[in-house]
Amino acid sequence: GQSLEQPSEVTAVEGAIVQINCTYQTSGFYGLSWYQQHDGGAPTFLSYNALDGLEETGRFSSFLSRSDSYGYLLLQELQMKDSASYFCAVGPDSNYQLIWGAGTKLIIKP
Amino acid sequence: NAGVTQTPKFQVLKTGQSMTLQCAQDMNHNSMYWYRQDPGMGLRLIYYSASEGTTDKGEVPNGYNVSRLNKREFSLRLESAAPSQTSVYFCASVSGNSPLHFGNGTRLTVT
16 A cells, blocks of 8 residues: 555754654655645645755755655754644655645644 | 635535535646545545546545536535535645645534
8 A cells, every 4th residue: 555654743842953754655656745734724835855865945854765765854943833734745646646644743842 | 816715614514415615726727636634634635636627536535526617616515414524625736746735725514
C-alpha cells in the first residue's frame, strides 16, 4: 500500500527550532509537499521538493532524500502563530492525486 | 481574486436528506478535487476531476456524486445523508505542478 508517516504531535518553545519528519512508501514519487492548517482553517501550501536537498522560504525550510524516502519540514524562530497542523503529501501522480499524511499538530509554548 | 469559493460554510442535515456542496475557482485551473477531513485526521479524497468533462472516484466515494459543470465549477452531492458523513469538506484546484489551492471548507453535521 501507499502511506506517509509523520508524528501526530510535536511540542516546542517559542523562538526555538523544530523539525517535523515525514517518511513515505508510495508506488511512485512525484514530489513532496508541505501544507499548514490552522484550527478551523483551510490547508495552505508551504513548500515543495521535487529533487533531493533543501528548499528555503523565509523561516521555513523543507528537505528531501529520495533514496531514504524521507523528508522534513524545519521551522526556525518559532512564533505562536506557527501553532497549527502540518501535513506532508506526495504527488500529484499521473492521476492528479496526492497522498496525504495524517498531519502533525505543532504546539508552541511561550 | 477570490481563488476557490465554497458554499455553504455550515450545514446541518437530518439523516436521509440530500444536499449539494458548491465549489467554484477563478484561477483557470484544470483539475479540481473534493476532500473530507474528520477530526484529528488528514485529508481523504472523495472524487476528483482531472479536466473539464471528466470525473473519477477517489479513496472514499461511497454516498457521494459529483458534477464538473464547467471548468470553474465542481459540485458534490449527498443523495441521502448519513451521520457518518458528518465532516469538513474541502474543495481544491490545481494546474500542472502548482500547489493545491483550497476553499475555506464546508462544515457539515448530519443528525
